[in-house]
Amino acid sequence: MLESIYLREHREEAEQRLTKRNIDAKALLDTARDLDDVRRNTQQDLDARLAELNLLSRTIGDLMKSGKKDEAESARATTIELKGRTATLKDQLDAAEKALQDHLCTIPNAPHSKVPAGRTPEENVTVMQEGAIPELGPDAKPHWELGEDYGILHMDLGVKVTGAGFPVYSGQGAKLQRALIAFFLDKAIEAGYREYIPPHMVNAESAFATGQLPDKEGQMYHATVDGLYLIPTAEVPITNLYRNDLLEASALPIKMVGYTPCFRREAGSYGAHVRGLNRVHQFDKVEIVRIEKPENSYAVLEEMVEHVKGLLRTLELPFRQLLLCGGDMGFSSAMTYDMEVWSAAQQRWLEVSSISNFETFQSNRLKLRVKGDDKKNRLAHTLNGSALALARIVAALMENNQTPEGIRIPKALQPYTGFAMIQK
RNA sequence: GGAGAGGUGGCAGAGCGGUCGAAUGCGGCGGUCUUGAAAACCGCUUUACUCGCAAGGGUAACGGGGGUUCGAAUCCCUCCCUCUCCGCCA
Known part of the structure; x- marks a missing residue:
């Protein structure tokens, strides 16, 4: 399986190499790029939410310790909303990763530059x-x-x-x-x-x-x-x-x-x-x-x-x-x-x-x-x-x-x- | 196949609901000391993804997966693996 980071950073080269296999390299790589973009965006979004959630949880812990029960309760309510959001994002990220992985699995290795083009x-x-x-x-x-x-x-x-x-x-x-x-x-x-x-x-x-x-x-x-x-x-x-x-x-x-x-x-x-x-x-x-x-x-x-x-x-x-x-x-x-x-x-x-x-x-x-x-x-x-x-x-x-x-x-x-x- | 015990960082081994990516020891790396080495002392010591020119930041990971919870290495379920005993057997 080719690395998505290679496809991202050496797109031109990858396409040239793959073309030697007589496959539609451009279409395959476009799809890979799109799926990778979705994956990364979703991950960034998720990570940001999780960071918020982590912060809140720590705050709740502190509030509980210092006996501020009411404030802790209201913070807890906030986390419940956030949690729903992160659960959705997590599902989306899993799906995005799987989609990318499944697609990358269908792309053959990129032939070396010395490999002759040819079909048979x-x-x-x-x-x-x-x-x-x-x-x-x-x-x-x-x-x-x-x-x-x-x-x-x-x-x-x-x-x-x-x-x-x-x-x-x-x-x-x-x-x-x-x-x-x-x-x-x-x-x-x-x-x-x-x-x-x-x-x-x-x-x-x-x-x-x-x-x-x-x-x-x-x-x-x-x-x-x-x-x-x-x-x-x-x-x-x-x-x-x-x-x-x-x-x-x-x-x-x-x-x-x-x-x-x-x-x-x-x-x-x-x-x-x-x-x-x-x-x-x-x-x-x-x-x-x-x-x-x-x-x-x-x-x-x-x-x-x-x-x-x-x-x-x-x-x-x-x-x-x-x-x-x-x-x-x-x-x-x-x-x-x-x-x-x-x-x-x-x-x-x-x-x-x-x-x-x-x-x-x-x-x-x-x-x-x-x-x-x-x-x-x-x-x-x-x-x-x-x-x-x-x-x-x-x-x-x-x-x-x-x-x-x-x-x-x-x-x-x-x-x-x-x-x-x-x-x- | 049956019964029991257990799986934590390179290794050994704590933690058993909050500030734990994780004590401590060993190992490894760098330094001080030394003519050199050892010893002693000090510091560092995981990986993946992601943002960033970089410095650095965020997220995740304590066998795998799922669940409970505001919060899990810690509780629950499930699968896998290892060990002990029994059974079977080249």
Whole structure:
């Protein structure tokens, strides 16, 4: 959620930035301004009345003590009128605050100036591409066929146990998952991240704070009896570790990493492009999260990208880096890079990481601040990125590394898997 | 799930209807003293919103929400959480 004070003091800039999302920024911001004006006027009015009331109450106390009962009684009568007025104003203020809040919730984050304008994924900018595209023979198979052939991935068993989109891994396939998770975690820890194992369910406050509610309500599994949501990403519980915190500047940077399964309903997306592991309801992911001073956040974003590139290089996967255009960016992000790996049998790029700077969009909802040098406390910047999402990495590894002898495991991963080849 | 106790500032811990944003101690910051440090002493030490160029002012906050009252950290209701005991259980 954007700060109303930012919208008030940097109206022009906000409008320019927001326009990149192909939305009617002017109308949204005009409404925000009007609602904010109402809120402030109401508050000023209320505060003034309350000040009067406080003064009167103190006077009554004094009068009572000095035994001037009559004067106290008449003062009391006055307060009753005032009280009615303040009650009305309080209701109005609550309504005004809610109206402003509800409206601000509908405004997406303002894209950074470097974000290209654009409407569709076609307008994303390819920043770089690296790694040799493997040439597979004509009998190359997509990962879901390989998974069956080798007996390591069973989409049908998932259907039996749960439903479509819940993969079951077994044998070397299961070990490969575990190896990747351990590998990604170790690399992040090496890079200075502290590992967390967070809850896999969160309450509504947490889901709101990182931006999943109300924007993506339908995308989360909801345990309605207890009012909890299955996490769609570790970003939610890990970022919320710092909800309602006021940090010393010296506490930053905060670098966290966590592995969790991720649950996504993915309502409405079916078809050829979602076969196998391409899009599933449950997948494993290692997520890195940063809490930073505003002036550092964009340098940190690049640093996180470099970390992910390092992982992809080590896994010997061809990859490319995309800078998302305004129209394709997530609701909460100010700037997002997507990392995609080439899946050789499907002949397509698969998104395996999304790295974003949220600036103060999340921290405003989180109420996550940093103490300033002067008296001013500022909202921190939050960032996060997948490092990495497993299911599609597994898909690409299987497809790209298929050989007549079996599926080759990248060298760096072999100490984790304990084998160099997946075989029948 | 049942019974009981409790939730106050960074921490510990008073307050139990009026001048309490809140005693006191610890911690932290600044100062005096000292060659330096410690000790001692003095002062300061929450946050949000809002008005103001600023200095500074106003309002709110004692787990969350609601109520009683001219006035609530203090009384009442409700929800949440923590602790103890019992039950259940990986």
